[in-house]
Amino acid sequence: xxxxxxxxxxxxxxxxxxGSKCVVENHAFCWGWVNAHWGDTLQPALxxxxxxxxxxxxIGFAIxxxxxxxxxxxxxxxxxxxxxxxxxxxxxxxALFQILVPFTGITTxxxxxxxxxxxxxxxxxxxxxxxxxxxxxALDVAxxxxxxxRQTLLRVELPLxxxxxxxxxxVAVVSTVSLATIAAFLLPKGLGYPIFLALKExxxxxxxxxxxxxxxxxxxxxxDLLLVxxxxxxxxxxxxxxx
Amino acid sequence: MEHVSKRYSGxxxxxxxxxxLTIEAGELCVLVGPSGCGKTTTLxxxxxxxxxxxxxxxxxGRSTLTTTVTELRRGIGYVIQEGGLFPHMTVAGNIGTVPRxxxxxxxxxxxxxxxxxxxxxxxxxxxxxxxxxLSGGQRQRVGLARALAADxxxxxxxxxxxxxxxVVRERLQDELLRLHRELAKTIVFVTHDVxxxxxxxxxxxxxxxxxxxxxxxxxxxxxxxxxxxxxxEFVGENRALRRLALRRLDQIDLAPAAKASSxxxxxxxxxxxxxxxxxxxxxxTKALSVVDENGEARxxxxxxxxxxxxx
Numbered sequence: 001x002x003x004x005x006x007x008x009x010x011x012x013x014x015x016x017x018x019g020s021k022c023v024v025e026n027h028a029f030c031w032g033w034v035n036a037h038w039g040d041t042l043q044p045a046l047x048x049x050x051x052x053x054x055x056x057x058x059i060g061f062a063i064x065x066x067x068x069x070x071x072x073x074x075x076x077x078x079x080x081x082x083x084x085x086x087x088x089x090x091x092x093x094x095a096l097f098q099i100l101v102p103f104t105g106i107t108t109x110x111x112x113x114x115x116x117x118x119x120x121x122x123x124x125x126x127x128x129x130x131x132x133x134x135x136x137x138a139l140d141v142a143x144x145x146x147x148x149x150r151q152t153l154l155r156v157e158l159p160l161x162x163x164x165x166x167x168x169x170x171v172a173v174v175s176t177v178s179l180a181t182i183a184a185f186l187l188p189k190g191l192g193y194p195i196f197l198a199l200k201e202x203x204x205x206x207x208x209x210x211x212x213x214x215x216x217x218x219x220x221x222x223x224d225l226l227l228v229x230x231x232x233x234x235x236x237x238x239x240x241x242x243x
Numbered sequence: 244m245e246h247v248s249k250r251y252s253g254x255x256x257x258x259x260x261x262x263x264l265t266i267e268a269g270e271l272c273v274l275v276g277p278s279g280c281g282k283t284t285t286l287x288x289x290x291x292x293x294x295x296x297x298x299x300x301x302x303x304g305r306s307t308l309t310t311t312v313t314e315l316r317r318g319i320g321y322v323i324q325e326g327g328l329f330p331h332m333t334v335a336g337n338i339g340t341v342p343r344x345x346x347x348x349x350x351x352x353x354x355x356x357x358x359x360x361x362x363x364x365x366x367x368x369x370x371x372x373x374x375x376x377l378s379g380g381q382r383q384r385v386g387l388a389r390a391l392a393a394d395x396x397x398x399x400x401x402x403x404x405x406x407x408x409x410v411v412r413e414r415l416q417d418e419l420l421r422l423h424r425e426l427a428k429t430i431v432f433v434t435h436d437v438x439x440x441x442x443x444x445x446x447x448x449x450x451x452x453x454x455x456x457x458x459x460x461x462x463x464x465x466x467x468x469x470x471x472x473x474x475x476e477f478v479g480e481n482r483a484l485r486r487l488a489l490r491r492l493d494q495i496d497l498a499p500a501a502k503a504s505s506x507x508x509x510x511x512x513x514x515x516x517x518x519x520x521x522x523x524x525x526x527x528t529k530a531l532s533v534v535d536e537n538g539e540a541r542x543x544x545x546x547x548x549x550x551x552x553x554x
Contacts, residue, residue, distance in 0.1 A: 135330070137323060137324075137325070137327045138327065138329055138330065140292070140323065140327065141321065141323060141327040141328075141329070142329075143292060143316070144290055144292055144316055144319075144321035144399075145316060145317065145321060145340055145341050145344065146312075146313040146314070146315070146316035146317035146341065146344060147313070147344065148313055151344070156329060156331075159331045160329075160330065160331050162331075235331065236373075237330055237331045237332075237373040237375065238331075
């Protein structure tokens, strides 16, 4: 009886008057929804996502770079640091959130700590490998021409390691863009959040998932292209990326 | 720079043991010997790339330990195989390295780079190329130009021409001799190739295993009087002919010019005595008429005169 009444009175999902036919009938993809919610949902999520990724890769790079410089001078440190960063990487992200929450609470810091931890395994080995791959003759000649250690690092070793460093950054950026979507399990932030909300619906609204997902992919590709362009400008001598 | 005298004492491994030699300013001194004879180690001790265990190296009467290591090295040119160029710098960037380290102004560096490109026989259009875009010979020339950039009085060269094909190698050897004549630099040159040593050196130090000096003399004396069996064997066969190759016709006393009607084959005065002898054998004559680059008769040379030069 109730079913019959409901059928008679229209769709089960209440229509608050804003949805188009596409949205109401839950089609695969609705441009109308994207247009309507760009300003209040997608754009803020994208900006938050860029922030989450940028901060994570930035801090991760600073840590990995410092550690790589130390490990480059003291080779025996390289193995343990790499092992430690790989170990961090094996911790499932949701579990890592759980471990961190008692210390840092349900905050952006918790998400960033986790994301930073994951970048290390991609950045550290690449930077170390890049430095170690600097040709011995170049170092020999630099020494013979009277470069100080610092000058050798700044003018010879780092420029020559640059393509490998950029290769590491590319992997780190792309994977962090992807990983950052899981921040939504903790915080209403980033492109993961619209996906998270839609998945919680009994019948998930796919446009939200597809558009947020597509934005994440576009963000990763754009960042990757920017890094490739940067390498071309800064290391015009490197025809091909060594990685 | 008046005197370079150095004395090393080897470690227990004795890469170089108790070696003493004096290299006169302006000389091109070649260190030659089989692998493991310590010639490269010796070279690298001069600019302190390798530290010496004992003994002392003096440049211009001053121990190399009295200046800071960077200051010392900036005053000594260094050339290695394939030029040892920085792959991430252009040709101009590579050549300007030491002047930039010394704090020259941008304009001065640029002028110097242009000057050196010309000196090294390189086209100015190569200035913006990267080393990967050059041929082996060009890379070597850039390496040499870079070593000369700050006009150091002393140049160290560690088997610089090894990776080059014979034709390019010979051309670069000739250019090095020309530069040595023009610039009056003191050059210490390491090679394992005796022929290269004989061709280039004013003096040759032959080293044997463990960095022991087997003989230190002019190429001619080494060929004429090998100090011991090791040197004799190392230098190899045809010593007499190779000595003749060290003498050019315009450097020796010639017999009076033969009469124009004598019909003798002619040979250029810039040829070596060895080439003259070879020509005599080829043409079946006992004498040649020597002419200068204008075709003017300068004298004549007989087979017996050539042989007599070595006595």
